[in-house]
Amino acid sequence: MKDHPENQEVHEQKDASQQSEQPLDAPQSHTKEQHHQDTETIEQKTIDNISLTQEFKNLFNNTTRSIGKLAGNDEVLKINLADMFSEVFKPHTKQEMDEVFIAGTEYTTPQLDEVSKEWAKPFLFSRIFLGLATVFALLWIMVAFFGNPNGIGGLIFIGALTVPLPVLIFFFESNAFKNISIAIVFKIFFIGGVLSLISTLTLYEFVPVSDDITIFSAILIGIVEEMGKAIVTIYFIQRMNTYKILNGLLIGAAVGTGFEVFESAGYIFRFIPEGFDVMTQVIWLRAWTGIGSHNVWTAIVGAAVVITKGSQKFNWAHLADKRFLFFFGAAVTLHAVWDMPIAEDGILKSILLITLGWLLTFILMKAGLSQVTQLQMEAMKMNEAHQTQAQE
Template identity: 45%
Template structure:
């Protein structure tokens, strides 16, 4: 409708669908996968909107302490250093908000952390993508399609990974920021940062940007499934305790 019929009234709908459809659908998957069902749908949606907005605000604040290379500023080409800076800043911004909601909701399970992380990450992804589509001018349909399908393996899953990792070190204890220095968390956090950096870095695999994205999406979901498996083992452990 936007291109074929030159109808500018369709632009808000394109932005809404292109930015929110995939991240929110992925969030529904994580909500349904949380076997404990101890976080209500209302809470999840609240974290999606509030967490998504505030994680972007925190990220924008952290960007004030980052300097990008002249290559990036002049030609728009991200170097490895630039990409790592983006990965660290944006993943750290989301982690701080995820930590807040984990503490506020007082959750105790790995699957809970994955869900909260996915809620913050999907909100971040949706609002960020809305901005990209809005600024795309004549390319807004192409941008909406690309960022739409690739959102299934971006901020949504990177934040789900760090959310689950926080719960691995927190467990039943009250949240403390010192827990973010635990090696078990840092391993997953660094993985998320590296995947994010590789996503943004101006390199291709066999000359294809799409192949790079597909491989990174697959890797991210493998890490998520590892964490979800740990969460399912936690259920079995709790069942054994209840029967003993």
Template identity: 40%
Template sequence: MKCPQCVYTNPDGVKFCISCGETFVKNNMEEDENSFFYEFAHYVDMVPRIERSIEPKFQNVFSRVFRNHSELEAERLFIVGTALTTPKISEVTDTWPKPWLFARMFIVALLAFAGFYIGVDYFGNVNFIPGLIIVGAFAVPLTTLIFFWEMNAPQNIAIYRIIYVVLIGGILSMLVALVFFDILKNIINPITIGIAEELAKAITVISFVRYRKYRYILNGLLIGAAVGAGFAAFETAGYALRSLMSGDAQNLYTTILWRGLLAPGGHVAWAALTGAAFCRVQGDHPFKLNTLVKYKFLRVFFLVVLMHALWDTPITGMFPFGQAFLIIASWIVVFLLIRAGLKEIGEKKVMD
């Protein structure tokens, strides 16, 4: 099946072009439904869908966290985003999702970290140290990322793609940041640090979402969170290793603890906001450089830079209360953009 938009040759049975996201018109749905994968997807989809609510109240959004969930529900979440399982825009629900899987992932990460901690602290086995640093660094950023993945109502991004963005996007954004730091080495301060790191993440996020395949606000929010999660985790692992090399084992645990507690409102949320703002201004249009100077994008990007600069500002008594305030402020904007993303889906459903 050759895409009429980008001439990419796709396998038979896909709903949209794997390369550019162009939607195909189905001429023989019966053939698709006979495939084993489609039968499995249909069966899993019979599991009661997550109840949704229009009001973004915390008791509504997080109401399913403490309920029992079957493995079938988790399996249904993990098969979304492929060319065969991505729903049409008319099938997408434009009310508030109720995520729950992120909480289970956090518990699993805590159990793994506890195991590594016992191995290092109680048994004194240095072989457990790399696992301690890796799991400790990734636990909270990945948990926050899973939350954004569950909030991606279009369900058009597969989990393997998210893992790819975390690893490649995380290291790429760090390398770009180092380039900016080298350029600004004579004027390093909280403001230039904020500019360098947020600009590096913005460039990386835009490189992933500039194609029309990821054109929704919620897509930008998710891809941005993936880049930010990679950046945050790799950075935390680096600081933890520095603490270990300094000979202060207690400082290693303190570094992982505090950076883990503050991770949801730092790099993950900031990169998510940048990605959502970019997708909001680009929409269905091809990428153009003038998109980056539009007011709706710049106001979010400058807000992110400002919050990052305030985060790093060495004000007496700032830590941790100032960071807590910035986390709350970041997530207020996150929820506002989630609302805008759901509204966007509602408008597209009407036009479809």
């Protein structure tokens, strides 16, 4: 780093007598000044970095709080992913796995005061993923190494299931109320998945979309498909008469996962004439993007339906509620941008959209956990009121 101009002039004008009287003072002063300036520069850079980090943190907190308020929760989103997934890498007994699967029956649904208000720590979804991935690998060996075409059917179906199904199990494990059984989840997955495809195709009869994907057609696709899935999601939410946000997330995820699995299997099947290698590439693409596409988008819509209707019966006027419009609009936007031909790096775009989708999902999960606290407090007040009346 250079000295300031005034310091350079001072050094040049010093005469020999001054230099002889103070031979070491000038260099020492120069060195100290340089060190002081270097220190100031480092401190300023550190302050700038801290300021940027704090600005980003403030932006994140304000954004998540604002979105959370629409879901009935005004707290900042605080989530420790390392803690949430801490059970994934620990050994678990068969009994522990059975306890997860038997949740939601008449005899295994916990009382409201027993429901946990803490973030869930799912683990079973990772075992489901490993099991499906192993089956897929064995089927791939059967076709690729032994040349047996009988494995292609299984390869298509398992390939379509390998990622979306574990994501659905993650939602199942995250339902703190544990009031929906795995049998009901699979019922919604299969029946809801097919019904959502049919409802979407019906809507396409009224809103024809060109095969050439443009920005406009991508928006239409997002609206039509999210509405098609929303109709089926609303049906199951209404039939189960639930007002719990975590239930809405699970029901929506089940419908969206069914839609995604059947759609992916169809896409993979259509690429069979292109050859085994091309078909395998399509399987990989549909698999990893299944981390957060239709399943997450429809989960967001399912939560929005529950938030909007509350404990009332759903009516179509709820669709005009700003809370539903926001979350439904968010799902449509994520879906539309996913299909838009706007980025050369499709992988980066998908990763960004998956991240945003899960961010919204975690905000809604936090609102669901806050609802647990609210319901428990209301139940406690009611019990106290009943006890007071009984004493009187």
